[in-house]
Amino acid sequence: MSVVTNTTTIGAIDAPSRRNTELALVAFAVLISVFAYANVGLALNGELPAGMLGYGLGLALLGGVAHLAVRRFAPYADPLLLPLATLLNGLGLAFIWRLDQSERFQALETFAPAASKQLIFSAVGVALMVGVLIALKDHRILQRYTYISMMVALILLILPMFFPAVNGAKIWINIPGVGTIQPGEFAKIVIAVFFAGYLMVKRDALALASRRFMGIYLPRGRDLGPILMVWAFSILILVFETDLGSSLLFFGMFVVMLYVATERTSWIVFGLLMSGAGAVGVASFEPHVQDRVTAWLDPFAGWGKIPASEQMAKSLMAFGSGGTLGTGLGQGNSDLIGFAANSDFILATVGEELGLAGMMGVLLVYGLIVERGVRTALAARDPFGKLLAIGLSGSFAIQVFVVAGGVMGLIPLTGMTMPFLAQGGSSVIANWALVGILIRISDTARRPAPAPAPSPDAEMTQVVRP
Amino acid sequence: MNKPLRRIAMFCGLLILALLVRTNYLQYVRADELNANEHNRRVEIERYAHERGNIIVDGEPITGSVETTDGDFKYKRVWKDGPMWAPVTGYSSQAFDSSQLENLEDGILTGNSDQLFFDRTLSMFTGEKKTGGNIVTTLDGAAQKAAFEGLGDKKGAVAALDPQTGAILALASTPSYDPSVFAGNSFKDSDARQKLLKDEDKPMLNRALRETYPPGSTFKVVTAAAALENGLYTDIDADTESPLPWQLPQSTNLLQNEGDIPCENASLREALRWSCNTVFGKMSDDLGNDKMIEQADKFGFNKEVFTPVRADASIYPKDNRPQNAMAGIGQASNRATPLQMAMVASAIANDGKLMQPYMVAQRQAPNLDVIYTHEKEQLSEPLSGENAQKLQQMMETVVKDGTGKNAQIDGVTVGGKTGTAQHGLNNSEKPYAWFISYAKTDSGSPVAVAVVVEDGNANRDDISGGGLAAPIAKSVMKAVLDGKK
Numbered sequence: 010m011s012v013v014t015n016t017t018t019i020g021a022i023d024a025p026s027r028r029n030t031e032l033a034l035v036a037f038a039v040l041i042s043v044f045a046y047a048n049v050g051l052a053l054n055g056e057l058p059a060g061m062l063g064y065g066l067g068l069a070l071l072g073g074v075a076h077l078a079v080r081r082f083a084p085y086a087d088p089l090l091l092p093l094a095t096l097l098n099g100l101g102l103a104f105i106w107r108l109d110q111s112e113r114f115q116a117l118e119t120f121a122p123a124a125s126k127q128l129i130f131s132a133v134g135v136a137l138m139v140g141v142l143i144a145l146k147d148h149r150i151l152q153r154y155t156y157i158s159m160m161v162a163l164i165l166l167i168l169p170m171f172f173p174a175v176n177g178a179k180i181w182i183n184i185p186g187v188g189t190i191q192p193g194e195f196a197k198i199v200i201a202v203f204f205a206g207y208l209m210v211k212r213d214a215l216a217l218a219s220r221r222f223m224g225i226y227l228p229r230g231r232d233l234g235p236i237l238m239v240w241a242f243s244i245l246i247l248v249f250e251t252d253l254g255s256s257l258l259f260f261g262m263f264v265v266m267l268y269v270a271t272e273r274t275s276w277i278v279f280g281l282l283m284s285g286a287g288a289v290g291v292a293s294f295e296p297h298v299q300d301r302v303t304a305w306l307d308p309f310a311g312w313g314k315i316p317a318s319e320q321m322a323k324s325l326m327a328f329g330s331g332g333t334l335g336t337g338l339g340q341g342n343s344d345l346i347g348f349a350a351n352s353d354f355i356l357a358t359v360g361e362e363l364g365l366a367g368m369m370g371v372l373l374v375y376g377l378i379v380e381r382g383v384r385t386a387l388a389a390r391d392p393f394g395k396l397l398a399i400g401l402s403g404s405f406a407i408q409v410f411v412v413a414g415g416v417m418g419l420i421p422l423t424g425m426t427m428p429f430l431a432q433g434g435s436s437v438i439a440n441w442a443l444v445g446i447l448i449r450i451s452d453t454a455r456r457p458a459p460a461p462a463p464s465p466d467a468e469m470t471q472v473v474r475p
Numbered sequence: 476m477n478k479p480l481r482r483i484a485m486f487c488g489l490l491i492l493a494l495l496v497r498t499n500y501l502q503y504v505r506a507d508e509l510n511a512n513e514h515n516r517r518v519e520i521e522r523y524a525h526e527r528g529n530i531i532v533d534g535e536p537i538t539g540s541v542e543t544t545d546g547d548f549k550y551k552r553v554w555k556d557g558p559m560w561a562p563v564t565g566y567s568s569q570a571f572d573s574s575q576l577e578n579l580e581d582g583i584l585t586g587n588s589d590q591l592f593f594d595r596t597l598s599m600f601t602g603e604k605k606t607g608g609n610i611v612t613t614l615d616g617a618a619q620k621a622a623f624e625g626l627g628d629k630k631g632a633v634a635a636l637d638p639q640t641g642a643i644l645a646l647a648s649t650p651s652y653d654p655s656v657f658a659g660n661s662f663k664d665s666d667a668r669q670k671l672l673k674d675e676d677k678p679m680l681n682r683a684l685r686e687t688y689p690p691g692s693t694f695k696v697v698t699a700a701a702a703l704e705n706g707l708y709t710d711i712d713a714d715t716e717s718p719l720p721w722q723l724p725q726s727t728n729l730l731q732n733e734g735d736i737p738c739e740n741a742s743l744r745e746a747l748r749w750s751c752n753t754v755f756g757k758m759s760d761d762l763g764n765d766k767m768i769e770q771a772d773k774f775g776f777n778k779e780v781f782t783p784v785r786a787d788a789s790i791y792p793k794d795n796r797p798q799n800a801m802a803g804i805g806q807a808s809n810r811a812t813p814l815q816m817a818m819v820a821s822a823i824a825n826d827g828k829l830m831q832p833y834m835v836a837q838r839q840a841p842n843l844d845v846i847y848t849h850e851k852e853q854l855s856e857p858l859s860g861e862n863a864q865k866l867q868q869m870m871e872t873v874v875k876d877g878t879g880k881n882a883q884i885d886g887v888t889v890g891g892k893t894g895t896a897q898h899g900l901n902n903s904e905k906p907y908a909w910f911i912s913y914a915k916t917d918s919g920s921p922v923a924v925a926v927v928v929e930d931g932n933a934n935r936d937d938i939s940g941g942g943l944a945a946p947i948a949k950s951v952m953k954a955v956l957d958g959k960k
Contacts, residue, residue, distance in 0.1 A: 113547075265486075269479045312514050322514060328501040329509025330517050342517050342547075365502040369495055376491035383484040387477055395476050399483055406487040410494060419497045 027088035028080050034092030035072040042068055042099025045338060049107040052339030060124075064106065067128050068099045071135045078139040083452035087385060090451065093378045094444045097429035098131050098437065100371070103338070104358050105432045108351040111344035123351055123432045130434040134441030141445035148450050152393050155206025162199040165192035166242075170249050179250040180424075193255045194426075194439035197262075197408075198446065201400035204263055208270035209393045216271035239263045244287045251297040253288075254415075254423030258407050260284050265403040266396055269386075298421075305421040317422070320346060320354070324416050327357040328368075335364025351432040353424055356416050371430070372413065379406040382447050388454035398450045401443050516547070523548035523569055528584040528607030528841065530564050530576060533616045536609070538564060546660050552577070557653030559623040562632075562646050562681045563614060563834065565784070566654035571668060575681070575784045576610060576834070583608040583838050590847070594840045608846070611837035613642035617954040618922070622647035625947030631908075631928035632682035634813040635951050638821035638913060638920045640851040641830030643782060645924070645951055646814075648682040650674075684786035687810035688927055691896030692750045692940065693909045694805030696866060697819055699743055701770035702758050703862040711743040711865050721753040724796040730756045733895070747869045748877035750893065752804050759803020764794055767803060773857035774819050775829065776811070782832050789815035805896060813925045816911045821923035823870065824890070824913035827863035829854045870912070879910065881945035884953055888915040891948065893940030905930065910944035914952040922955040924948045 043065040050058030072095045079086050106124035114120050145151070151158075169179045169192060181189045208215075220229070243256035264280030292298045304311055304318040308325055311318025327343040330336065341361035346354050360368050382402025389395045408425055415422035426433050428440040501509070509515065527550060529536035537560050540550045552567045554560060565575025573581060582588025586595065586607040595605075615635075622633035626649040635645035657668040671679050680686060702708050708715060719739035720729045730752050732738055738751035746754035759767055771777065771791035780786040789811040794802060801807035814832065822829035831852040838847040858866070870890030873879045879891040894909030908930070913923035926944040 265483055269476055269483060272476065272479050309512065309514065322512075325501065325505075326509050326512060326515045326517070328498070329506045329512075330515070331502055332506045332510075333503060342520060345516055360498065360502060365498060368498040368502065372491055372494050372498065376488065379487045379491070380484060383480060383487060387480050387484075392476060395480065399480060403483060403487065406490055410490040413494045414497065417494070417497045417501055419493065 026084050028076075028084060031079065031086075031088035031091055032076055034088065035076050035095050036069075038092045038096035038099055039065065039069045039072050041096060042103055045100060045103035046106065048337070049103060049110070049339040052337055053107075053110050058106075060106065064102055064124070064128060067132070068095070068102065071095070071098075071131060075135050075138060078142050079448060079452075082139075082142040083448050085452045085455040085457070086448040087381050087451035087455070089377060089381050090444055090448055093374050093381070094429060094441070097371070097374060097378075098134075100359075101355070101427075101430040101432075101437075102127055102131070104355055104430065105351050107339055107362075108344055108355075108358065110339070113344045113347070114350075117347075126434070127432055127437065130437045131441075133434070134438040137438055138441040138445035138448075141442055142449060145446070145449050148394055148397060148446065148453060149391060151202050151397065152206050152209070155203055155210075158199045158203035158206065162196050162203055165196040165199065166246060166255075168192055174251070180252045180255065188434070191433070191435035193252065194435040195442075196255075197258065197404050198401065198439060198443055200259060201262065201266075201397055201404060204266045204400055205393050205396035208266055208396055212270040212392070215267070215276075216273055240283045240287060243284075244291060247287070247291045247298070248295065251295060252424065253298055253301070253421070254408075254411055254425035256287075257284070257411055257423065258404055258425070260287075261407040262400055262404040265407075266400045269399050270392075270396060301421045301423070305418060308418060320349070321418060321422060323347070324354055324357045325418055327354075328360040328417060331361040331364040331368075333365045335360075335362050335367055338362045352426055353412070353422075353431065354416050355431045356413055356427055359430070360417075372409075375405075375409045375413075375428075378402075378444075379409070381451075385447055385451040385454055389450055390454060394450045394453065398447060401447055405440075405443065519569070520547045522585055522587075523550050525586060525605045525607065526550050527552055527567070528586065528609045528839075530560075530580075530584075531609050531611045532560075532563075532614045532619070535616075543659065548660055552658045553655050554653065557655050558651035559619060559647070561651050561654055561679075562648040562683055563612065563619075564654065566658070568654070568658050568664065568668075569660040570664060571657060576612075579783050580610045580835065580838070583610060586841055590838070591840055594842065594844070606841045608841050609839040609843070610835055611839060613637070613640075613644065613834050613836045613849075614646070615644040615955055615958060617958050618645040618951050619647060621645070621950040621954040622924075622926075622947065623649070623651075625926075625950050626928070629928050629930045629943070630676065630682075631926065631930070631944075632686065632813045633924065633926050633947060633951060634683045634817040635922055635924040635955070636817050636821045636830075636832055638825035638830065638923045641821075641832045641854070642836070642851075643814075643832055643834040644922060644955055646683045646834070648680070650676045650678045652678040681784075682927070683813045684780075684782070684784060685812070687787055687789055687812050688907050688909075688929070689807075689809060689896040689898055690805040690811040690816055691894030691907065691909050692752075692805055693816055693819075693892045693894035693911045693925070694803070694809060694811070695747060695750065695755045696823065696870065696892050696911070697771055697774055698755045698759050698762075698767070698803045699747060699869065700774075700823070700858045700862065700866060701762050701767055702743070703865060704770060704858050705762055705766055707758065707761060708743055711869055713742055714740040715742065715746065715754055715758070717741060717746070717751070717754040717757050719753050721757050723756070723800055724760055726797045728797075730800070743865075744869045744872050747892065748872050750878055755804045756800045760796060760800040762803075764796075764799040767791065767799060768793065770857065773829075773855050774822060775815055775854065780814060780818075780832060782814070782834050784834070786812055786814045805894060813927050816909070816925035816927075817923055820891075820911040820913050820925060821920075822857050823863050823866045824915065824920035824923045825863075826860040826919075827858040828856050867915075874912065878939075878941045879912065879945055881941050882910065882912050882949045882952075884914065884949060884956070887952075887956060889913070889949075889952065890915070891945065893945065895939050908940045908943040910940045910948045912945070912948045912952065914956055916956070916959070921959055922952050924951050926951075 046061040109122045109124050168182050172182045175181050183189045243260040247256040267276045300317045304321040308322035323346045343358040343361040379402050386395045386398035412425050412427050414420040426436045526540040530538045537555050539553045543551045548569045565577045567573035567577035584607045622645040633647040652671050657664040732752050736749040738753050776789045776791045779788045792808045798807045802809035831854045837845050874882050874889045874891045878893040882891045891912030896907040908928040911925045913920045926948045928943045
């Protein structure tokens with residue numbers, strides 16, 4: 010009796026792809042969002058809103074198309090990323106639509122309904138994600154564009170300096186006919202690509218060539234160069250664009266990726282020291298930043314005097330009034346925050362109308378996205394993929410922390426947007442692209458290893474019975 | 476590379492955890508504090524989101540709520556006969572807070588009071604619409620109407636009490652205002668309020684509780700009470716040792732009487748009947764400042780009165796001899812609110828017992844359950860029953876054939892005292908006309924009233940307590956008596 014056995018340890022049996030799980034979860038996410046609409050409509054007007062069907066179908070279509078694209082082009086992708094993003098995007102649409110109904114907003118001269126626009130932006134975002142899945146067969150292709158990415162990122166970050174400041178921060182560029190876009194949101198992704206490519210090449214030099222001093226590894230002076238450059242760069246953004254959020258985001262992302270690449274704790278120490286020094290230094294002479302720090306330290310002291318303080322105080326009161334269970338969708342007064350209630354401060358509406366329970370839910374959804382991203386990085390088999398995935402999910406986590414922490418008064422307010430939830434085209438489009446890249450990396454990571462090439466030895470090794 | 480990745484995963488987890496802790500802290504630990512913050516407009520929005528309870532007179536609401544369409548606030552307060560009831564209800568404005576009963580009983584009226592906790596919890600389960608509770612007042616609609624219409628376009632105030640319980644029956648002040656004109660939140664409301672505030676006649680001043688006047692000759696009943704209580708005189712028909720003219724102590728000034736009246740050695744009864752300044756001035760001087768203060772205090776002077784709306788303290792001050800003599804006839808630095816003089820009349824009418832004045836008879840929960848009922852309460856006993864009856868006789872003489880004839884009511888015993896209080900530098904301004912009185916039936920006295928008219932337009936010679944104020948007091952007493960039948 011002769012038996013042919015496979016002696017390799019990796020099996021060629023298909024890993025479960027979990028695509029059906031993903032479909033069910035996407036459907037669930039869409040359903041929750043549709044219920045949210047119904048809830049708002051019933052609370053405000055006592056009837057189901059007329060737009061509910063439109064938004065519901067639109068969202069279902071987006072989720073469906075995205076799912077089909079994943080099924081077709083990234084069949085082994087992480088099954089949670091898409092449903093979680095769909096849920097946040099759907100809830101965001103419901104909240105924006107709810108704020109559109111606010112009589113206080115409608116009384117403002119600058120009022121324009123934002124929900125329908127946001128749906129279109131979401132569609133563009135999903136399209137971009139599908140585009141990423143189709144065009145990017147393998148994320149490692151992006152390595153080739155390391156230095157081009159650097160150039161693109163620089164341009165994206167410098168551009169807003171040539172446009173007038175909006176509400177005290179120069180983070181917008183205005184393209185006639187298209188509207189304003191926030192290049193920073195896209196720069197986030199492009200910079201992650203650059204860092205991943207750069208660090209993959211330089212990691213050994215950064216990690217190993219260091220001297221031990223007082224128990225920690227001090228990097229060599231010349232290796233400090235890049236980190237100093239990024240530090241200087243984020244300070245420059247802070248100074249010229251008065252954008253505390255973006256500089257924190259880029260610098261944080263760089264430190265995270267550097268740490269992962271070099272496995273040296275000393276980089277984190279340096280990173281924290283330098284970001285602290287930079288922030289304190291800039292805060293000491295930049296009035297825009299000073300205002301926000303004052304508003305953070307005692308929001309109620311500036312009531313009636315400093316608009317930033319008053320806005321902060323109103324945000325805190327919105328959270329407070331939500332209490333444990335919230336007032337119910339459509340029944341809060343978070344629109345009292347006024348300007349930016351549907352963008353930077355949309356989380357206050359979540360806090361007021363869904364309460365502590367809803368806030369914890371939403372924060373955990375963000376947490377899940379981040380942790381699925383980190384899981385993807387862990388599973389990725391190539392250093393570039395690992396670095397890119399951790400860079401993207403790390404920046405996502407930092408952004409969530411900085412924005413949510415800002416509106417909740419945990420840290421000074423910085424003026425970025427809650428990914429997916431907040432009204433804003435650039436943000437939702439860029440974040441869908443980010444999710445697209447993560448899905449691509451996770452697909453590569455979870456894809457079963459190709460069946461081993463038939464071993465030439467297999468035929469030769471035979472049990473020869475005497 | 477996996478070890479740092481796991482650490483980053485933990486770091487990201489910590490970031491989310493920090494947010495979770497913060498949201499718990501904000502929405503659970505600090506929620507109450509944030510909700511109670513003075514800047515939190517939600518408090519105001521919630522406050523006007525439900526129909527406010529009503530203030531009730533004679534079983535009928537004198538207030539109401541109307542729905543508004545503009546702005547954050549859903550309901551607005553309205554008043555029936557606003558100007559007439561304003562001194563009782565006060566105002567409640569979306570933009571300018573509230574006053575008096577509307578303010579003091581706000582918890583019940585909005586339904587937010589802790590006293591309504593059980594009621595509120597219950598309706599949370601039954602799903603009833605939230606509304607406020609009601610305040611049932613002691614006021615008598617007919618008496619209030621008589622007082623308000625009696626004052627007419629003259630400046631003045633009326634306070635009427637039930638001497639046996641202290642229940643406030645009428646509280647009128649003119650000129651008045653309609654609180655409805657600035658109950659809302661618009662520029663129109665703000666303008667209307669500004670206009671009221673700038674008005675020289677001070678329509679928003681509650682003259683019955685918050686304005687003190689020299690009480691003039693009506694204060695002589697207090698001086699007489701002090702004389703009887705301290706044993707200076709015991710027989711109201713015996714001669715007093717009162718020279719005419721009488722020279723003020725430590726002074727060369729002679730105290731004058733109004734006109735040529737028989738005041739020399741006049742008995743207490745005659746002195747009150749003719750309102751002899753010389754007799755009562757000397758009486759106050761004989762008693763001395765301390766005893767006068769003591770007696771005035773027993774009637775409620777020198778202390779704020781809470782009905783529960785606060786009434787200003789009436790003043791009988793520490794003074795030197797000539798000033799004390801003048802204060803004994805209700806001049807100099809002696810000042811009293813109309814409510815205070817009504818309290819004086821009611822204590823005498825109630826055989827010497829002064830009851831705590833009040834105007835909230837009951838508080839009702841939104842489902843009309845009574846959650847509070849006022850128990851009558853004695854404030855003090857300014858004079859003995861015997862002395863009170865002596866004073867009653869004296870006051871009844873004043874109405875029967877003295878200066879207070881205008882207050883006579885057919886078939887009813889009425890006691891009263893007129894007053895004409897001079898004021899202004901060297902009495903340059905027109906005097907105030909006062910009248911205090913009570914009516915008496917077989918079952919004791921149902922009403923005591925004080926009226927003051929400060930009419931700048933009347934001819935000086937026409938101003939007298941008997942002429943201007945007594946008819947108003949009479950119609951108020953008559954309204955109460957008619958209601959009792």
